[in-house]
Amino acid sequence: MDPKLTIAMSESDRTLKLLSGARRLPGFELDAQQATVEQIFINQVSEAMYDISELSLASYLIAKAGGDKRLTAIPVFLSRSFRHNAIYVRADSPWRHPSELKGRRFGFPEFQMTAAVWIRGMFREEWGIREGEPEWFTFRPERVPVNIPARLTEGDIFEALVEGRVDAIMSARRPPEKIFPATGEGGAIRRLIPNVWDEERAYYDRTGIFPIMHLVSLKSETAERYPELPKHLYELMLGIKNEGVAGLLETIKNNTSDPWIWESVERASRLMNDDIWPYGAQANWEQIVKFMGYLREDGLLKRDLAPEEVFHSSVLNT
Numbered sequence: 001m002d003p004k005l006t007i008a009m010s011e012s013d014r015t016l017k018l019l020s021g022a023r024r025l026p027g028f029e030l031d032a033q034q035a036t037v038e039q040i041f042i043n044q045v046s047e048a049m050y051d052i053s054e055l056s057l058a059s060y061l062i063a064k065a066g067g068d069k070r071l072t073a074i075p076v077f078l079s080r081s082f083r084h085n086a087i088y089v090r091a092d093s094p095w096r097h098p099s100e101l102k103g104r105r106f107g108f109p110e111f112q113m114t115a116a117v118w119i120r121g122m123f124r125e126e127w128g129i130r131e132g133e134p135e136w137f138t139f140r141p142e143r144v145p146v147n148i149p150a151r152l153t154e155g156d157i158f159e160a161l162v163e164g165r166v167d168a169i170m171s172a173r174r175p176p177e178k179i180f181p182a183t184g185e186g187g188a189i190r191r192l193i194p195n196v197w198d199e200e201r202a203y204y205d206r207t208g209i210f211p212i213m214h215l216v217s218l219k220s221e222t223a224e225r226y227p228e229l230p231k232h233l234y235e236l237m238l239g240i241k242n243e244g245v246a247g248l249l250e251t252i253k254n255n256t257s258d259p260w261i262w263e264s265v266e267r268a269s270r271l272m273n274d275d276i277w278p279y280g281a282q283a284n285w286e287q288i289v290k291f292m293g294y295l296r297e298d299g300l301l302k303r304d305l306a307p308e309e310v311f312h313s314s315v316l317n318t
Contacts, residue, residue, distance in 0.1 A: 001029075005051035005222065008033040008040045013244030013255075014078055014277075015054075018237065025236055028229070037214075042143050044071070048219050052233065054078050055217040057288075058114040061295060062144045064309060065302045071217045072312045074234045075281040076241075079213035081172070082200035083115045084122075087192040088175060089168045090161060096194055098127040104167040106134040107157050110141075111148040112300055114213045114291075115172045121294035126203070131297070137166050146300055162188050172213075201271060209287055210272070223312055230312040238279050238318075245277060280318040281311050 007030045009015045017023040019032045033050060035043065043049040045059045048070040060073060089095055095104075101123075108116040123129040136150035139157040153160065158175050160166050174180065179188040193199050204210060216237065223230050247255045248265045258264070268276045278284060285307055295301035307316055 002027055003226070004029045004031050006031050006033055006049070007052040008035060008043070008050045009052075009054040009078060009216075010037045010040075012078065013247060014076075014237070014241045017240050017243075023236065023240055025233060027232075028226075044217055045143055050217075051219050051222040053217050054214050056112075056114050056143070057212050057215055057291065058112050058117050058295060058300070059144050060215060060217060061292060061305060061310070062112060062146060062300055065305055066144075070220055072220050072223050072230070073215050073217045073310060074230050074237075074315050075284055075311055075318055076216040076234060076237045076279050077212045077214065077277075077284065078216060080210050080277065081115070081213055082203065082211060083118050083170065083172070084193055084200045084203065085191055085196045086115060086170050086172055087119065087168060088161060088171065088180070088189045089192050090164070091188055091190050093167070093190075093192075095168070095192060098123060098192065099129060101168055101192075102129055102133040104134050105137060105165070107137040107139060107153070107160055107166040107169040108150070109139050109157055109171060109173075110143065111136065111138050111150045111298075112142050112144060112146055113172070114211075116170060117291065117294050117298060117300070118211045119170050120298060121291075124297065134168075149299070158189070168192060204271065209290070210278075212284065212287060212291070218312070227314070231314040234279075234315050234318060241277060241279060281307060281316050282318065 005028050007019065009019060011019060018025070018030070037054060040053055041056050041059060044053045044055050045063055060071065063071070087098065095101060110116065124131065137153045138148070138150045139153055139155065139160070141152070142148065157169050157171060158179060161169050162179060175189060181187050184191065218230060248261060251262060254261060265276065288310065292301055292304050
């Protein structure tokens with residue numbers, strides 16, 4: 001009988017075939033666990049609960065730099081996202097650019113969450129806002145204990161914005177439709193940056209960065225027991241991701257509910273040199289180094305990590 005491994009990941013075209021059993025990891029039986037992605041992160045970073053799991057890049061790096069050796073990782077990046085579009089203000093706000101938020105009250109769900117680290121890095125590097133110029137607020141406890149220059153606030157982050165307790169927020173999750181309609185217009189709140197999709201493409205064109213949010217972690221003792229597992233899992237998940245991207249371009253039927261998905265994927269392919277969702281250690285290491293710099297500037301990372309500390313030895317050449 002094949003050994004059984006627990007696995008916890010959000011569902012996407014990069015994971016569903018693995019979680020459903022449509023694609024098998026040879027030599028193993030996978031027991032898919034159900035939880036929100038936020039709960040998966042808490043379970044894994046606090047208890048190393050799963051043999052394999054999706055995990056916040058920031059929390060993983062913070063824990064590793066702090067001496068936690070319970071986890072290792074492979075360079076499979078299940079979530080990547082430009083977060084310019086995730087900054088919101090009230091609909092009647094006068095502000096249209098992040099540089100106008102100096103001295104304002106800015107809310108994050110959590111200070112260490114990867115999206116928040118990227119946004120603060122862009123505040124400093126892209127938009128000229130120095131540390132301490134916005135007043136930071138958070139709305140849930142930190143999943144890895146860290147000292148942060150933010151005030152933990154009770155209540156819902158979207159309600160806090162609507163009620164004026166904060167002036168702007170960053171949320172990886174889309175706001176409720178009752179305050180932010182599907183059109184992105186006409187609600188109680190709006191995105192800060194007009195023409196934000198063009199702004200994100202310009203950012204990529206200028207920097208070459210498609211921000212990494214989540215990677216795939218493995219329990220270190222599981223990787224030690226099955227040393228072939230990390231590389232085999234990487235190769236399987238790379239294949240599933242490539243199949244998913246190819247499926248987006250299949251025109252005999254639309255694999256999504258977006259009428260213009262093919263235009264979007266073709267446009268992204270032109271801009272990103274055909275690899276719109278890159279995996280692998282070597283192609284992504286420069287970005288991870290930059291992200292570690294942002295973590296250090298935030299006071300969240302004690303030291304830089306070497307590639308062999310971040311990723312399992314078997315996938316360093318990917």
